[in-house]
Amino acid sequence: MPDRDTHHSAPVGAERSEARLAWAFVLPALSAVLLIAIFPLAWTVWESLHLHDLRMPWRGRPFVGLDNYAEALGSPRFWGALGHTAFFTLSTVALEVLFGLILALALRRAFRGRGLIRTAVLLPWAIPTVVTALLWGFLFDSRAGIVNAVAIDAGVMDAERPLVWFNSAVWAWVPVILADVWKMTPFVTLLLLAGLQNVDETLYEAARMDGAGPWQQFVHVTLPQLRPALLVTLIFRTLDGFRVFDLIYVMTHGGPGTATEPVALYAFDALFDHLRFGYGSALSVIIFVATFLLALVYLRVLGAGLTGRPE
Amino acid sequence: MRRLLGWLPAAVVALLVLSALFPFYWAAVASLTPEARLFERPSLIPAEAVSDHYRALFDERDFWVPIRNSLLVAGTTTLLCVPVGAVCAYALARLQFRGKSAILAFILAVTMFPQISIVSPLYLLLRSLGLINTYPGLVLPYLTFAMPLTVWLLVGFFRQLPRSLEEAALMDGASRLRTFWEIVLPLAWPGLATTAIITFIYCWNEFLFALSFTLGPERQTVPVAIALFRGQYQVPWGQILAAAVLATAPVAILVLLFQRRIVSGLTAGAVKG
Numbered sequence: 110m111p112d113r114d115t116h117h118s119a120p121v122g123a124e125r126s127e128a129r130l131a132w133a134f135v136l137p138a139l140s141a142v143l144l145i146a147i148f149p150l151a152w153t154v155w156e157s158l159h160l161h162d163l164r165m166p167w168r169g170r171p172f173v174g175l176d177n178y179a180e181a182l183g184s185p186r187f188w189g190a191l192g193h194t195a196f197f198t199l200s201t202v203a204l205e206v207l208f209g210l211i212l213a214l215a216l217r218r219a220f221r222g223r224g225l226i227r228t229a230v231l232l233p234w235a236i237p238t239v240v241t242a243l244l245w246g247f248l249f250d251s252r253a254g255i256v257n258a259v260a261i262d263a264g265v266m267d268a269e270r271p272l273v274w275f276n277s278a279v280w281a282w283v284p285v286i287l288a289d290v291w292k293m294t295p296f297v298t299l300l301l302l303a304g305l306q307n308v309d310e311t312l313y314e315a316a317r318m319d320g321a322g323p324w325q326q327f328v329h330v331t332l333p334q335l336r337p338a339l340l341v342t343l344i345f346r347t348l349d350g351f352r353v354f355d356l357i358y359v360m361t362h363g364g365p366g367t368a369t370e371p372v373a374l375y376a377f378d379a380l381f382d383h384l385r386f387g388y389g390s391a392l393s394v395i396i397f398v399a400t401f402l403l404a405l406v407y408l409r410v411l412g413a414g415l416t417g418r419p420e
Numbered sequence: 421m422r423r424l425l426g427w428l429p430a431a432v433v434a435l436l437v438l439s440a441l442f443p444f445y446w447a448a449v450a451s452l453t454p455e456a457r458l459f460e461r462p463s464l465i466p467a468e469a470v471s472d473h474y475r476a477l478f479d480e481r482d483f484w485v486p487i488r489n490s491l492l493v494a495g496t497t498t499l500l501c502v503p504v505g506a507v508c509a510y511a512l513a514r515l516q517f518r519g520k521s522a523i524l525a526f527i528l529a530v531t532m533f534p535q536i537s538i539v540s541p542l543y544l545l546l547r548s549l550g551l552i553n554t555y556p557g558l559v560l561p562y563l564t565f566a567m568p569l570t571v572w573l574l575v576g577f578f579r580q581l582p583r584s585l586e587e588a589a590l591m592d593g594a595s596r597l598r599t600f601w602e603i604v605l606p607l608a609w610p611g612l613a614t615t616a617i618i619t620f621i622y623c624w625n626e627f628l629f630a631l632s633f634t635l636g637p638e639r640q641t642v643p644v645a646i647a648l649f650r651g652q653y654q655v656p657w658g659q660i661l662a663a664a665v666l667a668t669a670p671v672a673i674l675v676l677l678f679q680r681r682i683v684s685g686l687t688a689g690a691v692k693g
Contacts, residue, residue, distance in 0.1 A: 239647045
């Protein structure tokens with residue numbers, strides 16, 4: 110504890126004691142985060158430079174340099190997983206931001222039923238992703254699912270040979286992407302709605318005075334004003350998309366084969382199904398670096414106008 | 421045309437609410453439908469409701485065990501994080517000291533970091549400590565995402581509190597510590613409660629760590645238990661959906677009760693830009 114007697118003595122002393130108190134307040138949480146998150150991260154990097162196979166303890170844990178990374182970069186399964194991750198991220202983020210933007214604009218002036226909207230919007234976000242995967246897995250089940258029932262009723266599917274969505278390398282993506290869009294669009298809407306609430310109404314008046322139509326108002330007023338909220342949303346959603354695990358683990362388990370396997374699932378498989386800790390750690394490091402780079406690119410591209418502009 | 425446009429927001433709202441809620445409704449209906457009828461023509465209103473699946477869940481699968489595990493792990497993590505996070509967040513929101521913005525940026529960065537990137541050393545660490553398949557073996561890893569999350573949310577809440585009362589107390593000669601304890605904390609309890617709820621929800625929903633660091637049903641959390649449900653011949657949809665309904669229930673109740681606060685907590689930190 111910093112001593113409190115110095116508090117009133119002099120401005121300099123007060124400042125110093127405030128700083129000391131601040132560090133005493135910050136330290137427990139900060140050291141917890143350093144100890145359980147940052148230290149393991151460094152350990153992952155170290156681990157990734159070794160051959161460490163828990164199934165073959167007699168081989169020890171020899172240092173192998175960048176061999177694990179070389180193996181990953183030479184593996185078609187890795188590149189496939191990277192491709193699936195990129196595809197999943199791009200398609201879900203694009204759909205979620207598009208729908209989220211439309212919904213936010215439509216909801217912006219809706220004052221009735223706010224509570225109902227908020228609940229409806231929060232529920233899909235708040236439930237376990239595992240449950241989302243099961244709900245949508247059930248909707249798309251080939252025999253018990255309502256999607257196939259409706260498709261058969263509409264005459265677009267043969268009742269004798271219903272589509273088994275999860276057996277198809279192409280069709281399996283439909284329920285996976287829809288489930289993510291269903292779960293996360295509400296959250297995106299919420300963030301964009303909060304961003305819209307900060308837009309200065311007088312800007313629209315000025316734009317109308319200048320004869321701007323709705324589309325021009327959207328492009329020249331709404332979008333630029335929404336940029337901070339859009340940036341935050343894009344960063345959150347892209348990083349989330351890149352580490353997707355729960356949804357795909359439960360829905361398709363990466364299958365059929367490895368047709369829908371994302372990198373996080375590939376890393377998990379290397380770690381816990383094959384107990385190859387060195388190689389799995391290398392894959393984990395690659396995921397970390399990729400998400401880090403993505404965040405930097407976003408900040409560079411979209412954040413360029415954010416900093417330095419007085420707001 | 422104008423009329424039509426006036427109705428548009430209402431139509432969008434209706435569509436949004438319906439599509440958000442339909443999968444829940446459908447799962448609830450299916451969880452009450454006898455297994456044999458699940459594969460017949462689905463109808464929007466169930467012809468009969470039975471509690472077979474729920475009973476099987478507790479009689480055959482001991483579903484109390486994962487519920488107890490989840491409550492214990494999520495509850496303990498939340499109780500550890502909120503007090504420690506609150507002190508830290510107060511300093512970051514109100515006190516002046518060097519390195520403050522760097523710490524804030526660091527905390528935000530950690531909230532976004534992929535769990536998979538630390539799962540391997542955490543496993544080796546927990547194994548060497550003999551903590552695999554134990555409660556502390558889940559609570560400790562959960563701190564990695566829950567601690568930065570609580571700090572980040574609470575900084576947002578503390579910043580929204582009016583400064584005037586604190587300043588008055590300081591002027592009256594109360595120390596920073598006493599001001600925090602006697603003035604700020606009583607004012608901040610709605611923010612603390614909301615943070616606790618959001619943290620609890622995150623822990624309740626967590627999957628990757630719980631899957632990696634438990635070995636058998638005796639320590640599995642609810643999401644892991646449901647994800648690993650398998651039938652002998654076919655997918656036991658009735659039981660799976662009954663379990664999904666039960667896993668959703670506590671979260672749904674929290675959301676219904678506290679939706680306004682949760683939304684303000686989630687957007688406060690994010691949208692300031």
